[in-house]
Amino acid sequence: MGETSRRLPVTLAPRTDELLSSWIGRHAEFYAVPPLAMLRHCLPEASSLRAADLDLNEDQVFRLARMFSADQTMVHRMTFANIAQSSRRLIAKEPVQSCSRCHPAKHDPRPVLRSQLFGWRITCTLCGCLLRHSGRHDRQLLSAATMGLLS
Structure with a gap:
């Protein structure tokens, strides 16, 4: 496929652990x-x-990196390429948890971190604080975490 578009004139730096x-x-x-x-641009x-979060080939990673003037390795790291295919069904479609220290409500738009889609996470990958889970399972997860049942 030929070169269909040029690099974006302004690019934003990705946040640590940000999802593509x-x-x-x-x-x-x-x-x-x-x-x-x-x-699609x-x-x-x-x-x-x-x-795009789940399945990008090397050519697509190259094209995204070029468009956003970014490093290919960084673009690749923003995907779930390092998660086994059999485990990808366990990745949430939307954030199921957040860290009040790393993602205070005043950030707009709030970046979505890869780890926010891992329901099995208990602590923030960036600061180590307990995560806030959305929905009705908050108390159950916090109770299990504090009793040492989850790690």
């Missing part, structure tokens, strides 16, 4: 376009942001 779709979404907000339109064949 979140980073693309922040760019989309900056440029006032829908996130999927931003992704780079990868016309892309079916969804979730698919």
